[in-house]
Amino acid sequence: MSVMTAAEHRIPAAIAQPIFEPSAYADGRIFETYRWLRKNEPFGVAEIEGVDPFWVAVRHADILEISRQNDLFHNGDRSVTLVGQDADRMVRERMGGSPHLLRTLVQMDAPDHPKYRILTQAWFLPQNLRRMEEQIRSLARAAVDKMAALTDANGIGECDFVSQVALHYPLRVIMNIMGVPESDEPRMLKLTQELFGATDPDLGRQADKPREEREFDFGVITDFFNYFNAISADRRAHPTDDLASLIANSRIDGQPISDFEAMGYYIIVATAGHDTTSSSTAGALWALAQNPGEFRKLKSDLSLIPSLVEESIRWTTPVKTFMRTATANVRFADRDIRKGDWLMLCYASGNRDEAVFDEPDAFRVDRKPNKQLAFGYGAHVCLGQHLAKMEMRILWEELIPRLESVELAGEPAMSQAVFVNGPKRLPVRFKMR
Numbered sequence: 001m002s003v004m005t006a007a008e009h010r011i012p013a014a015i016a017q018p019i020f021e022p023s024a025y026a027d028g029r030i031f032e033t034y035r036w037l038r039k040n041e042p043f044g045v046a047e048i049e050g051v052d053p054f055w056v057a058v059r060h061a062d063i064l065e066i067s068r069q070n071d072l073f074h075n076g077d078r079s080v081t082l083v084g085q086d087a088d089r090m091v092r093e094r095m096g097g098s099p100h101l102l103r104t105l106v107q108m109d110a111p112d113h114p115k116y117r118i119l120t121q122a123w124f125l126p127q128n129l130r131r132m133e134e135q136i137r138s139l140a141r142a143a144v145d146k147m148a149a150l151t152d153a154n155g156i157g158e159c160d161f162v163s164q165v166a167l168h169y170p171l172r173v174i175m176n177i178m179g180v181p182e183s184d185e186p187r188m189l190k191l192t193q194e195l196f197g198a199t200d201p202d203l204g205r206q207a208d209k210p211r212e213e214r215e216f217d218f219g220v221i222t223d224f225f226n227y228f229n230a231i232s233a234d235r236r237a238h239p240t241d242d243l244a245s246l247i248a249n250s251r252i253d254g255q256p257i258s259d260f261e262a263m264g265y266y267i268i269v270a271t272a273g274h275d276t277t278s279s280s281t282a283g284a285l286w287a288l289a290q291n292p293g294e295f296r297k298l299k300s301d302l303s304l305i306p307s308l309v310e311e312s313i314r315w316t317t318p319v320k321t322f323m324r325t326a327t328a329n330v331r332f333a334d335r336d337i338r339k340g341d342w343l344m345l346c347y348a349s350g351n352r353d354e355a356v357f358d359e360p361d362a363f364r365v366d367r368k369p370n371k372q373l374a375f376g377y378g379a380h381v382c383l384g385q386h387l388a389k390m391e392m393r394i395l396w397e398e399l400i401p402r403l404e405s406v407e408l409a410g411e412p413a414m415s416q417a418v419f420v421n422g423p424k425r426l427p428v429r430f431k432m433r
Protein backbone atom coordinates (compact mmCIF):
# COMPACT_ATOMS: atom_id res chain seq x y z
CA MET A 1 0.00 0.00 0.00
CA SER A 2 1.75 3.09 -1.21
CA VAL A 3 0.65 5.47 1.55
CA MET A 4 3.01 3.48 3.76
CA THR A 5 5.84 5.29 2.02
CA ALA A 6 4.69 8.67 3.31
CA ALA A 7 6.45 8.13 6.62
CA GLU A 8 7.11 11.80 7.24
CA HIS A 9 3.38 12.47 7.29
CA ARG A 10 2.42 9.57 9.53
CA ILE A 11 -0.09 10.55 12.22
CA PRO A 12 1.08 9.47 15.69
CA ALA A 13 -0.68 6.23 16.65
CA ALA A 14 -2.46 7.64 19.70
CA ILE A 15 -3.88 10.49 17.61
CA ALA A 16 -4.95 8.21 14.76
CA GLN A 17 -6.63 5.55 16.89
CA PRO A 18 -9.87 7.45 17.70
CA ILE A 19 -10.57 7.90 13.98
CA PHE A 20 -11.50 4.20 13.88
CA GLU A 21 -13.22 4.11 17.28
CA PRO A 22 -17.00 4.52 17.14
CA SER A 23 -17.07 5.68 20.77
CA ALA A 24 -14.80 8.65 19.94
CA TYR A 25 -17.58 10.02 17.72
CA ALA A 26 -20.01 9.78 20.63
CA ASP A 27 -17.97 11.26 23.47
CA GLY A 28 -16.44 14.12 21.49
CA ARG A 29 -12.83 12.83 21.47
CA ILE A 30 -12.89 12.95 17.69
CA PHE A 31 -13.10 16.75 17.82
CA GLU A 32 -9.86 16.85 19.83
CA THR A 33 -8.23 14.60 17.25
CA TYR A 34 -9.43 16.86 14.46
CA ARG A 35 -8.20 19.98 16.24
CA TRP A 36 -4.78 18.43 16.71
CA LEU A 37 -4.62 17.29 13.11
CA ARG A 38 -5.68 20.65 11.65
CA LYS A 39 -2.91 22.27 13.62
CA ASN A 40 -0.14 19.70 13.34
CA GLU A 41 -0.74 17.23 10.49
CA PRO A 42 -3.60 18.45 8.31
CA PHE A 43 -3.07 15.86 5.62
CA GLY A 44 -1.41 12.85 7.17
CA VAL A 45 -1.55 9.08 7.00
CA ALA A 46 -3.39 7.06 9.64
CA GLU A 47 -1.89 3.65 10.27
CA ILE A 48 -4.22 1.78 12.56
CA GLU A 49 -3.86 -1.90 13.37
CA GLY A 50 -6.26 -4.00 11.35
CA VAL A 51 -7.08 -1.18 8.90
CA ASP A 52 -5.43 -0.37 5.57
CA PRO A 53 -3.53 2.93 5.86
CA PHE A 54 -5.42 6.00 4.65
CA TRP A 55 -4.90 9.72 4.20
CA VAL A 56 -6.94 11.93 6.52
CA ALA A 57 -8.29 15.20 5.08
CA VAL A 58 -9.35 17.51 7.90
CA ARG A 59 -9.14 20.96 6.32
CA HIS A 60 -12.21 22.55 4.76
CA ALA A 61 -10.32 23.43 1.57
CA ASP A 62 -8.85 19.93 1.09
CA ILE A 63 -12.21 18.21 1.63
CA LEU A 64 -13.83 20.42 -1.01
CA GLU A 65 -10.97 19.95 -3.45
CA ILE A 66 -10.97 16.15 -3.17
CA SER A 67 -14.77 16.05 -3.45
CA ARG A 68 -14.69 18.25 -6.55
CA GLN A 69 -12.17 16.11 -8.45
CA ASN A 70 -14.40 13.13 -9.09
CA ASP A 71 -12.24 11.64 -11.85
CA LEU A 72 -9.11 11.73 -9.73
CA PHE A 73 -10.76 10.61 -6.49
CA HIS A 74 -13.22 7.79 -7.05
CA ASN A 75 -15.99 6.56 -4.81
CA GLY A 76 -16.36 3.03 -6.12
CA ASP A 77 -12.82 1.62 -6.23
CA ARG A 78 -12.69 0.71 -2.53
CA SER A 79 -15.12 0.88 0.38
CA VAL A 80 -16.73 4.33 0.71
CA THR A 81 -16.83 3.94 4.48
CA LEU A 82 -13.90 3.21 6.77
CA VAL A 83 -13.78 -0.51 7.45
CA GLY A 84 -11.21 -2.80 8.96
CA GLN A 85 -9.36 -5.38 6.89
CA ASP A 86 -11.40 -8.30 8.25
CA ALA A 87 -14.74 -6.69 7.42
CA ASP A 88 -13.45 -5.72 3.99
CA ARG A 89 -12.36 -9.31 3.35
CA MET A 90 -15.75 -10.65 4.46
CA VAL A 91 -17.56 -8.34 2.06
CA ARG A 92 -15.30 -9.18 -0.86
CA GLU A 93 -15.73 -12.90 -0.23
CA ARG A 94 -19.47 -12.52 -0.24
CA MET A 95 -19.66 -10.14 -3.18
CA GLY A 96 -17.35 -11.90 -5.65
CA GLY A 97 -14.46 -9.51 -5.08
CA SER A 98 -16.41 -6.24 -4.89
CA PRO A 99 -15.75 -4.08 -1.81
CA HIS A 100 -19.43 -3.05 -1.71
CA LEU A 101 -22.47 -4.83 -0.33
CA LEU A 102 -24.73 -2.47 -2.24
CA ARG A 103 -24.45 -0.52 -5.44
CA THR A 104 -26.00 2.85 -4.66
CA LEU A 105 -25.16 6.32 -5.95
CA VAL A 106 -22.36 6.68 -3.42
CA GLN A 107 -20.57 3.56 -4.68
CA MET A 108 -20.71 4.69 -8.32
CA ASP A 109 -18.49 6.83 -10.51
CA ALA A 110 -18.88 8.27 -13.99
CA PRO A 111 -20.08 7.17 -16.48
CA ASP A 112 -22.68 5.24 -14.44
CA HIS A 113 -23.18 7.68 -11.59
CA PRO A 114 -24.78 10.55 -13.58
CA LYS A 115 -27.09 8.10 -15.39
CA TYR A 116 -28.50 6.89 -12.08
CA ARG A 117 -28.48 10.22 -10.32
CA ILE A 118 -30.46 11.93 -13.08
CA LEU A 119 -33.33 9.47 -12.58
CA THR A 120 -34.45 11.09 -9.34
CA GLN A 121 -32.62 14.42 -9.31
CA ALA A 122 -35.62 16.46 -10.45
CA TRP A 123 -37.66 15.14 -7.52
CA PHE A 124 -35.31 16.73 -5.06
CA LEU A 125 -34.95 20.13 -6.70
CA PRO A 126 -36.49 23.15 -4.94
CA GLN A 127 -39.10 23.71 -7.71
CA ASN A 128 -40.53 20.26 -7.17
CA LEU A 129 -40.23 20.35 -3.39
CA ARG A 130 -42.23 23.57 -3.22
CA ARG A 131 -45.36 21.72 -4.25
CA MET A 132 -44.90 19.50 -1.20
CA GLU A 133 -44.47 22.37 1.24
CA GLU A 134 -48.02 22.28 2.61
CA GLN A 135 -47.99 18.53 3.02
CA ILE A 136 -44.64 18.71 4.83
CA ARG A 137 -45.94 21.55 7.00
CA SER A 138 -48.89 19.48 8.13
CA LEU A 139 -46.48 16.69 9.16
CA ALA A 140 -44.35 19.24 11.04
CA ARG A 141 -47.42 20.63 12.77
CA ALA A 142 -48.43 17.13 13.82
CA ALA A 143 -44.94 16.60 15.32
CA VAL A 144 -45.18 19.88 17.24
CA ASP A 145 -48.73 19.09 18.41
CA LYS A 146 -47.46 15.76 19.66
CA MET A 147 -44.87 17.58 21.74
CA ALA A 148 -47.49 20.03 23.04
CA ALA A 149 -49.67 17.10 24.04
CA LEU A 150 -46.95 16.08 26.51
CA THR A 151 -47.30 19.29 28.54
CA ASP A 152 -49.28 19.86 31.74
CA ALA A 153 -51.83 22.60 32.51
CA ASN A 154 -48.96 25.12 32.83
CA GLY A 155 -47.57 24.20 29.44
CA ILE A 156 -44.59 22.40 30.95
CA GLY A 157 -43.53 19.03 29.60
CA GLU A 158 -40.68 16.58 29.29
CA CYS A 159 -39.71 14.21 26.53
CA ASP A 160 -36.89 12.41 24.86
CA PHE A 161 -36.80 14.71 21.85
CA VAL A 162 -34.97 12.13 19.71
CA SER A 163 -37.31 9.16 20.04
CA GLN A 164 -40.54 11.13 20.54
CA VAL A 165 -40.16 13.92 17.97
CA ALA A 166 -37.01 14.18 15.85
CA LEU A 167 -36.97 10.64 14.47
CA HIS A 168 -40.52 10.46 13.21
CA TYR A 169 -41.05 13.64 11.26
CA PRO A 170 -38.31 13.31 8.58
CA LEU A 171 -39.11 9.61 8.40
CA ARG A 172 -42.73 10.37 7.55
CA VAL A 173 -41.67 12.89 4.90
CA ILE A 174 -39.27 10.59 3.04
CA MET A 175 -41.56 7.55 3.34
CA ASN A 176 -44.37 9.62 1.86
CA ILE A 177 -42.12 10.54 -1.04
CA MET A 178 -40.99 6.94 -1.48
CA GLY A 179 -44.51 5.59 -1.19
CA VAL A 180 -43.86 3.36 1.85
CA PRO A 181 -47.08 2.90 3.85
CA GLU A 182 -47.17 4.55 7.28
CA SER A 183 -47.68 1.18 8.94
CA ASP A 184 -44.22 0.10 7.73
CA GLU A 185 -42.41 3.17 9.09
CA PRO A 186 -41.39 1.58 12.42
CA ARG A 187 -39.73 -1.21 10.45
CA MET A 188 -37.87 1.29 8.23
CA LEU A 189 -36.79 3.27 11.29
CA LYS A 190 -35.46 0.20 13.04
CA LEU A 191 -33.60 -1.05 9.97
CA THR A 192 -32.00 2.36 9.38
CA GLN A 193 -30.90 2.59 13.00
CA GLU A 194 -29.48 -0.91 12.79
CA LEU A 195 -27.63 -0.04 9.58
CA PHE A 196 -26.05 3.25 10.66
CA GLY A 197 -25.85 2.26 14.33
CA ALA A 198 -24.32 -1.17 13.65
CA THR A 199 -21.35 -0.34 15.90
CA ASP A 200 -23.47 1.24 18.66
CA PRO A 201 -24.19 -1.00 21.66
CA ASP A 202 -27.83 0.18 21.87
CA LEU A 203 -28.74 0.50 18.21
CA GLY A 204 -26.83 -2.30 16.47
CA ARG A 205 -28.46 -5.67 15.96
CA GLN A 206 -25.45 -7.72 17.03
CA ALA A 207 -23.89 -5.80 19.88
CA ASP A 208 -22.30 -8.98 21.22
CA LYS A 209 -20.44 -9.80 18.00
CA PRO A 210 -16.81 -8.83 17.24
CA ARG A 211 -16.22 -5.46 15.58
CA GLU A 212 -15.52 -6.84 12.08
CA GLU A 213 -18.85 -8.65 12.03
CA ARG A 214 -20.75 -5.57 13.12
CA GLU A 215 -19.24 -3.19 10.58
CA PHE A 216 -21.40 -4.59 7.81
CA ASP A 217 -24.62 -6.12 8.97
CA PHE A 218 -25.58 -8.60 6.26
CA GLY A 219 -28.82 -9.45 8.04
CA VAL A 220 -30.00 -5.84 7.98
CA ILE A 221 -29.20 -5.48 4.29
CA THR A 222 -31.05 -8.73 3.54
CA ASP A 223 -34.11 -7.42 5.40
CA PHE A 224 -34.00 -4.19 3.41
CA PHE A 225 -33.75 -6.21 0.18
CA ASN A 226 -36.70 -8.40 1.07
CA TYR A 227 -38.81 -5.42 2.00
CA PHE A 228 -38.04 -3.38 -1.12
CA ASN A 229 -38.27 -6.40 -3.42
CA ALA A 230 -41.93 -6.62 -2.60
CA ILE A 231 -42.42 -2.85 -3.09
CA SER A 232 -40.57 -3.01 -6.41
CA ALA A 233 -42.68 -5.88 -7.73
CA ASP A 234 -45.83 -4.07 -6.69
CA ARG A 235 -44.85 -0.78 -8.37
CA ARG A 236 -43.90 -2.57 -11.59
CA ALA A 237 -47.34 -4.15 -11.66
CA HIS A 238 -49.22 -1.08 -10.40
CA PRO A 239 -47.20 2.11 -10.91
CA THR A 240 -48.23 5.21 -8.96
CA ASP A 241 -46.69 8.68 -8.88
CA ASP A 242 -44.35 7.88 -5.96
CA LEU A 243 -40.57 7.65 -6.07
CA ALA A 244 -40.55 3.86 -5.67
CA SER A 245 -42.55 3.58 -8.91
CA LEU A 246 -40.15 5.90 -10.67
CA ILE A 247 -37.14 3.83 -9.59
CA ALA A 248 -38.80 0.44 -10.22
CA ASN A 249 -39.74 1.39 -13.79
CA SER A 250 -36.64 3.36 -14.75
CA ARG A 251 -34.31 2.45 -17.60
CA ILE A 252 -30.55 2.69 -17.83
CA ASP A 253 -29.05 2.71 -21.34
CA GLY A 254 -32.45 1.63 -22.62
CA GLN A 255 -32.64 -1.42 -20.33
CA PRO A 256 -34.81 -1.80 -17.22
CA ILE A 257 -32.84 -1.03 -14.05
CA SER A 258 -31.50 -4.24 -12.47
CA ASP A 259 -33.08 -5.47 -9.23
CA PHE A 260 -29.77 -5.12 -7.38
CA GLU A 261 -29.37 -1.50 -8.39
CA ALA A 262 -33.02 -0.66 -7.80
CA MET A 263 -32.60 -2.07 -4.27
CA GLY A 264 -29.54 0.08 -3.73
CA TYR A 265 -31.49 3.13 -4.83
CA TYR A 266 -34.43 2.50 -2.49
CA ILE A 267 -32.07 1.80 0.37
CA ILE A 268 -29.97 4.93 -0.02
CA VAL A 269 -32.97 7.23 -0.37
CA ALA A 270 -34.85 5.55 2.46
CA THR A 271 -31.91 5.60 4.87
CA ALA A 272 -30.03 8.80 3.97
CA GLY A 273 -33.34 10.59 3.79
CA HIS A 274 -34.26 10.73 7.46
CA ASP A 275 -31.63 9.75 10.02
CA THR A 276 -29.33 12.63 9.04
CA THR A 277 -32.13 15.18 9.18
CA SER A 278 -33.39 13.99 12.57
CA SER A 279 -29.83 14.17 13.89
CA SER A 280 -29.42 17.78 12.78
CA THR A 281 -32.77 18.71 14.29
CA ALA A 282 -32.01 17.06 17.61
CA GLY A 283 -28.46 18.47 17.59
CA ALA A 284 -29.92 21.96 17.20
CA LEU A 285 -32.40 21.61 20.04
CA TRP A 286 -29.61 20.26 22.25
CA ALA A 287 -27.46 23.29 21.42
CA LEU A 288 -30.38 25.69 22.00
CA ALA A 289 -31.05 24.08 25.39
CA GLN A 290 -27.42 24.70 26.32
CA ASN A 291 -27.28 28.21 24.89
CA PRO A 292 -30.28 30.15 26.20
CA GLY A 293 -28.85 33.37 24.75
CA GLU A 294 -29.01 31.86 21.24
CA PHE A 295 -32.54 30.62 21.92
CA ARG A 296 -33.63 34.14 22.92
CA LYS A 297 -31.98 35.60 19.82
CA LEU A 298 -33.99 33.22 17.69
CA LYS A 299 -37.24 33.87 19.54
CA SER A 300 -36.88 37.59 19.03
CA ASP A 301 -36.09 37.26 15.32
CA LEU A 302 -37.72 34.35 13.50
CA SER A 303 -36.09 35.44 10.25
CA LEU A 304 -32.99 33.72 11.67
CA ILE A 305 -34.55 30.28 11.11
CA PRO A 306 -32.77 29.59 7.77
CA SER A 307 -29.50 30.51 9.42
CA LEU A 308 -30.33 28.25 12.39
CA VAL A 309 -30.80 25.43 9.87
CA GLU A 310 -27.35 25.96 8.34
CA GLU A 311 -25.77 26.18 11.78
CA SER A 312 -27.51 23.01 13.00
CA ILE A 313 -26.18 21.12 10.02
CA ARG A 314 -22.66 22.50 10.55
CA TRP A 315 -22.84 21.85 14.29
CA THR A 316 -24.05 18.27 14.06
CA THR A 317 -22.51 17.20 10.73
CA PRO A 318 -24.35 13.85 10.82
CA VAL A 319 -22.32 12.28 8.01
CA LYS A 320 -18.93 12.27 9.69
CA THR A 321 -16.79 10.65 7.02
CA PHE A 322 -16.69 9.28 3.50
CA MET A 323 -13.77 7.62 1.75
CA ARG A 324 -12.32 8.18 -1.71
CA THR A 325 -9.68 6.31 -3.72
CA ALA A 326 -7.02 7.99 -5.87
CA THR A 327 -7.12 6.91 -9.52
CA ALA A 328 -3.62 8.21 -10.39
CA ASN A 329 -0.38 9.34 -8.80
CA VAL A 330 -0.81 12.98 -7.91
CA ARG A 331 0.81 15.73 -5.89
CA PHE A 332 -1.93 17.00 -3.60
CA ALA A 333 -1.70 19.31 -0.58
CA ASP A 334 2.11 19.02 -0.79
CA ARG A 335 1.94 15.25 -0.50
CA ASP A 336 2.61 12.47 -3.00
CA ILE A 337 -0.60 10.52 -3.31
CA ARG A 338 -0.31 7.25 -5.20
CA LYS A 339 -2.83 5.52 -7.38
CA GLY A 340 -4.99 3.26 -5.21
CA ASP A 341 -4.46 5.27 -2.01
CA TRP A 342 -7.48 5.52 0.26
CA LEU A 343 -8.49 8.95 1.58
CA MET A 344 -10.88 9.97 4.32
CA LEU A 345 -12.97 13.14 4.12
CA CYS A 346 -13.67 14.36 7.67
CA TYR A 347 -16.67 16.63 7.19
CA ALA A 348 -17.05 17.37 10.89
CA SER A 349 -13.50 18.66 10.96
CA GLY A 350 -14.00 20.83 7.87
CA ASN A 351 -17.01 22.28 9.64
CA ARG A 352 -14.86 23.31 12.62
CA ASP A 353 -11.93 24.61 10.58
CA GLU A 354 -10.61 27.79 12.22
CA ALA A 355 -9.44 29.03 8.81
CA VAL A 356 -13.05 29.25 7.62
CA PHE A 357 -15.24 29.66 10.72
CA ASP A 358 -15.02 32.32 13.34
CA GLU A 359 -15.18 30.67 16.79
CA PRO A 360 -15.92 27.27 15.22
CA ASP A 361 -16.75 25.64 18.55
CA ALA A 362 -19.54 28.11 19.29
CA PHE A 363 -23.12 27.44 18.19
CA ARG A 364 -24.42 30.68 16.70
CA VAL A 365 -27.91 30.93 15.23
CA ASP A 366 -26.93 34.03 13.25
CA ARG A 367 -23.63 32.76 11.83
CA LYS A 368 -22.92 34.52 8.57
CA PRO A 369 -21.38 33.51 6.30
CA ASN A 370 -21.78 29.83 7.00
CA LYS A 371 -19.84 27.74 4.51
CA GLN A 372 -20.76 24.43 6.12
CA LEU A 373 -19.87 21.43 3.96
CA ALA A 374 -21.94 18.76 5.69
CA PHE A 375 -23.70 17.88 2.40
CA GLY A 376 -20.41 17.18 0.64
CA TYR A 377 -19.50 18.70 -2.69
CA GLY A 378 -18.96 17.83 -6.35
CA ALA A 379 -20.79 15.15 -8.32
CA HIS A 380 -21.98 13.33 -5.20
CA VAL A 381 -23.19 16.38 -3.30
CA CYS A 382 -26.19 15.33 -1.21
CA LEU A 383 -29.18 14.66 -3.41
CA GLY A 384 -31.57 15.51 -0.58
CA GLN A 385 -29.95 18.72 0.67
CA HIS A 386 -32.84 21.01 -0.32
CA LEU A 387 -35.37 18.62 1.16
CA ALA A 388 -33.40 18.33 4.40
CA LYS A 389 -33.15 22.11 4.77
CA MET A 390 -36.80 22.62 3.91
CA GLU A 391 -37.94 20.03 6.45
CA MET A 392 -35.88 21.61 9.18
CA ARG A 393 -36.97 25.14 8.30
CA ILE A 394 -40.63 24.16 8.41
CA LEU A 395 -40.29 22.30 11.70
CA TRP A 396 -38.62 25.31 13.34
CA GLU A 397 -41.22 27.67 11.87
CA GLU A 398 -43.88 25.58 13.56
CA LEU A 399 -42.02 24.90 16.81
CA ILE A 400 -40.07 28.03 17.75
CA PRO A 401 -43.06 30.45 17.98
CA ARG A 402 -44.76 28.01 20.39
CA LEU A 403 -41.69 26.99 22.39
CA GLU A 404 -41.11 29.35 25.32
CA SER A 405 -38.16 27.64 26.93
CA VAL A 406 -36.12 24.46 26.69
CA GLU A 407 -33.49 22.90 28.96
CA LEU A 408 -31.83 19.55 29.37
CA ALA A 409 -33.68 17.18 31.70
CA GLY A 410 -31.04 14.46 31.85
CA GLU A 411 -27.93 13.22 30.13
CA PRO A 412 -28.08 13.30 26.31
CA ALA A 413 -26.15 10.69 24.32
CA MET A 414 -24.70 10.41 20.86
CA SER A 415 -24.64 7.21 18.84
CA GLN A 416 -21.32 5.43 18.36
CA ALA A 417 -20.42 5.27 14.67
CA VAL A 418 -17.60 6.37 12.39
CA PHE A 419 -19.78 6.97 9.32
CA VAL A 420 -23.15 8.51 10.28
CA ASN A 421 -23.94 9.50 13.85
CA GLY A 422 -26.01 11.91 15.90
CA PRO A 423 -27.96 12.25 19.14
CA LYS A 424 -29.64 9.00 20.18
CA ARG A 425 -31.12 10.39 23.41
CA LEU A 426 -32.03 13.98 24.29
CA PRO A 427 -34.12 14.36 27.44
CA VAL A 428 -35.53 17.91 27.58
CA ARG A 429 -37.87 19.89 29.79
CA PHE A 430 -39.76 22.59 27.91
CA LYS A 431 -42.55 25.10 28.08
CA MET A 432 -44.95 25.53 25.19
CA ARG A 433 -47.99 27.53 24.38
Ligand code: HEM
Nearest residue numbers: 105106272273276277319375376377380381382383384388
Ligand atom coordinates in the same frame (compact mmCIF):
# COMPACT_ATOMS: atom_id res chain seq x y z
C1 HEM B 1 -28.96 17.05 7.26
C2 HEM B 1 -29.26 16.11 6.41
C3 HEM B 1 -28.29 15.45 5.46
C4 HEM B 1 -26.92 15.44 5.45
C5 HEM B 1 -25.97 16.12 6.43
C6 HEM B 1 -26.51 14.67 4.30
C7 HEM B 1 -25.18 14.46 3.95
C8 HEM B 1 -24.77 13.83 2.79
C9 HEM B 1 -23.40 13.66 2.38
C10 HEM B 1 -22.16 14.15 3.14
C11 HEM B 1 -23.39 13.00 1.20
C12 HEM B 1 -22.17 12.61 0.36
C13 HEM B 1 -21.76 13.82 -0.46
C14 HEM B 1 -20.46 13.69 -1.20
O1 HEM B 1 -19.92 12.58 -1.35
O2 HEM B 1 -19.96 14.73 -1.68
C15 HEM B 1 -24.78 12.72 0.86
C16 HEM B 1 -25.18 12.04 -0.24
C17 HEM B 1 -26.49 11.68 -0.46
N1 HEM B 1 -27.60 12.06 0.26
FE1 HEM B 1 -27.62 13.22 1.89
N2 HEM B 1 -27.61 14.22 3.65
C18 HEM B 1 -28.73 14.67 4.33
C19 HEM B 1 -30.04 14.46 3.98
C20 HEM B 1 -30.46 13.73 2.91
C21 HEM B 1 -31.84 13.56 2.53
C22 HEM B 1 -33.05 14.20 3.20
C23 HEM B 1 -31.84 12.74 1.47
C24 HEM B 1 -33.09 12.29 0.75
C25 HEM B 1 -33.18 11.85 -0.41
C26 HEM B 1 -30.44 12.41 1.15
C27 HEM B 1 -30.02 11.59 0.12
C28 HEM B 1 -28.70 11.47 -0.29
C29 HEM B 1 -28.29 10.67 -1.44
C30 HEM B 1 -29.20 9.85 -2.34
C31 HEM B 1 -26.89 10.82 -1.54
C32 HEM B 1 -25.96 10.20 -2.59
C33 HEM B 1 -25.70 11.20 -3.69
C34 HEM B 1 -24.70 10.75 -4.71
O3 HEM B 1 -23.80 9.96 -4.40
O4 HEM B 1 -24.83 11.19 -5.87
N3 HEM B 1 -29.65 13.04 2.06
N4 HEM B 1 -25.61 13.25 1.85
